[in-house]
Amino acid sequence: MMETINIILEGLPTLLKGMGMTIEITVISLILAMVIGLVLGVFSITKSKILRMISTAFVDIIRGTPLLVQILFIYFGLPSVIDISLTAFSAGVIAITVNAAAYLVEIFRAGINSIDKGQMEAGRTIGFSYAQTMRLIILPQAIRRMIPAFVNQFIVSIKDTSLLSAIGLAELTLAGQSIYAANFRAFEILFAVGVLYFIIIYSLTLFSRWLERRLDVA
Amino acid sequence: MKMIEVNNLKKSFGKLEVLKDINMDVNTQEVVCVIGPSGSGKSTLLRCMNLLEEPTGGEILIEGDNLTAPKTNINELRQRLGMVFQQFNLFPHKTVMENVTMGPKRLKGKSQSEAKELGTQLLEKVGLVDKADVYPDKLSGGQKQRVAMARALAMEPHIMLFDEPTSALDPEMVGEVLQVMKNLAEEGMTMTIVTHEMGFAKEVADRVIFMDEGFIVEQGTPDELFDNPQNERTKSFLSKVL
Numbered sequence: 028m029m030e031t032i033n034i035i036l037e038g039l040p041t042l043l044k045g046m047g048m049t050i051e052i053t054v055i056s057l058i059l060a061m062v063i064g065l066v067l068g069v070f071s072i073t074k075s076k077i078l079r080m081i082s083t084a085f086v087d088i089i090r091g092t093p094l095l096v097q098i099l100f101i102y103f104g105l106p107s108v109i110d111i112s113l114t115a116f117s118a119g120v121i122a123i124t125v126n127a128a129a130y131l132v133e134i135f136r137a138g139i140n141s142i143d144k145g146q147m148e149a150g151r152t153i154g155f156s157y158a159q160t161m162r163l164i165i166l167p168q169a170i171r172r173m174i175p176a177f178v179n180q181f182i183v184s185i186k187d188t189s190l191l192s193a194i195g196l197a198e199l200t201l202a203g204q205s206i207y208a209a210n211f212r213a214f215e216i217l218f219a220v221g222v223l224y225f226i227i228i229y230s231l232t233l234f235s236r237w238l239e240r241r242l243d244v245a
Numbered sequence: 246m247k248m249i250e251v252n253n254l255k256k257s258f259g260k261l262e263v264l265k266d267i268n269m270d271v272n273t274q275e276v277v278c279v280i281g282p283s284g285s286g287k288s289t290l291l292r293c294m295n296l297l298e299e300p301t302g303g304e305i306l307i308e309g310d311n312l313t314a315p316k317t318n319i320n321e322l323r324q325r326l327g328m329v330f331q332q333f334n335l336f337p338h339k340t341v342m343e344n345v346t347m348g349p350k351r352l353k354g355k356s357q358s359e360a361k362e363l364g365t366q367l368l369e370k371v372g373l374v375d376k377a378d379v380y381p382d383k384l385s386g387g388q389k390q391r392v393a394m395a396r397a398l399a400m401e402p403h404i405m406l407f408d409e410p411t412s413a414l415d416p417e418m419v420g421e422v423l424q425v426m427k428n429l430a431e432e433g434m435t436m437t438i439v440t441h442e443m444g445f446a447k448e449v450a451d452r453v454i455f456m457d458e459g460f461i462v463e464q465g466t467p468d469e470l471f472d473n474p475q476n477e478r479t480k481s482f483l484s485k486v487l
């Protein structure tokens with residue numbers, strides 16, 4: 028027992044650094060994904076056929092291919108045809124961003140559509156433009172309803188970042204791998220890795236419940 | 246002066262022709278009530294007047310400005326046309342006061358204190374100052390509709406459009422809403438009201454329009470239309486509702 032604890036404690040600094048990387052990459056990606064998701068989500072409900080097609084194509088392509096393939100494609104595939112070299116970090120951010128965005132498009136779309144159409148009409152009747160009505164009236168209501176789905180996507184994306192170990196990004200999973208590759212204590216280390224993921228994800232779940240309760244009051 | 250002028254208005258939804266050839270106008274300070282059977286196109290007509298529905302033909306002039314002309318700024322024009330809906334459509338994430346002051350603040354450049362003063366004044370007018378800081382879900386239907394009227398009035402519209410403002414209300418709340426509308430009419434507001442409240446139309450309207458199947462079948466003063474209808478369809482409709 029003491030030994031197990033010692034092994035975990037020894038690995039902990041490396042694991043915590045990996046956990047930091049996991050959180051960092053998820054947070055950056057999710058922020059970018061929200062912007063893309065919002066824009067494409069609004070595209071998907073406009074009258075413009077072209078904008079709707081752009082949105083649908085993006086969602087279908089990203090959702091129709093495995094994330095690991097997307098990661099490898101961005102990191103190894105792209106630089107071989109276009110003249111860019113991406114660090115594992117930027118490739119990871121891009122992959123997690125587009126992937127999360129594809130799911131957030133649907134979340135935004137469903138959220139916006141769930142708001143009674145009378146709200147848009149009331150806003151427009153007062154004299155607000157479409158964009159103002161969206162920003163001041165529709166989105167504030169829609170986003171409240173989307174919070175559980177957002178948090179859920181956050182959790183999914185955190186788990187997804189573990190696939191970035193495939194391109195050598197030192198996030199939590201790879202941090203664990205690098206430790207047990209040296210000390211052969213896979214059981215203890217992977218157990219610790221699991222616990223750290225669980226801590227992040229469970230805190231998020233609690234945060235989301237708290238947020239939902241708070242927003243319900245208003 | 247003509248506040249609203251509707252010429253040869255047509256509106257179809259796909260193959261369904263809902264407004265067939267509507268010609269009417271509303272003069273300054275006039276109160277016009279539109280009555281007719283369900284599905285006759287009353288709401289569609291009203292919604293065309295502020296372009297919530299896009300006409301398929303004809304034209305609508307609001308204070309002389311062509312609603313569908315490309316150079317018309319629809320957002321500016323809608324500020325002159327207040328609208329009250331059957332379903333209230335208050336903004337549930339805003340307090341009563343915010344519902345009322347949002348437009349003036351954002352669109353008319355009113356300061357917080359100016360907007361609040363105007364909001365208080367309007368809430369007084371509809372008898373709901375004490376509800377200024379509550380959220381709409383704490384209000385009864387009649388109270389919601391009165392807030393909706395205050396919200397529309399906050400834009401200082403030249404014309405008010407009402408689409409069955411009392412149809413979603415419990416009977417005991419109809420009176421309070423009609424009373425606010427009556428006061429508005431007495432103050433000289435130009436109003437177009439789609440309604441099933443025949444008693445109200447009789448009392449308040451300057452002119453009553455009877456619609457059926459996408460046409461204006463007959464119009465006249467309340468006395469003419471209710472007591473001496475000329476058209477068979479008007480007679481048969483009135484015999485059912487009076």
Ligand SMILES: Nc1ncnc2c1ncn2[C@@H]1O[C@H](COP(=O)(O)OP(=O)(O)OP(=O)(O)O)[C@@H](O)[C@H]1O
Binds near residue numbers: 284286
């Ligand atoms: N957005 C729409 N798409 C398709 N059909 C519509 C739409 N809006 C209205 N209609 C149809 O147009 C016709 C007229 O509707 P409208 O709502 O104008 O009638 P109304 O006179 O207001 O009736 P009510 O007294 O029931 O409110 C109806 O047959 C209705 O089903």
Ligand SMILES: [Mg+2]
Binds near residue numbers: 287288289408409
């Ligand atoms: Mg109607």
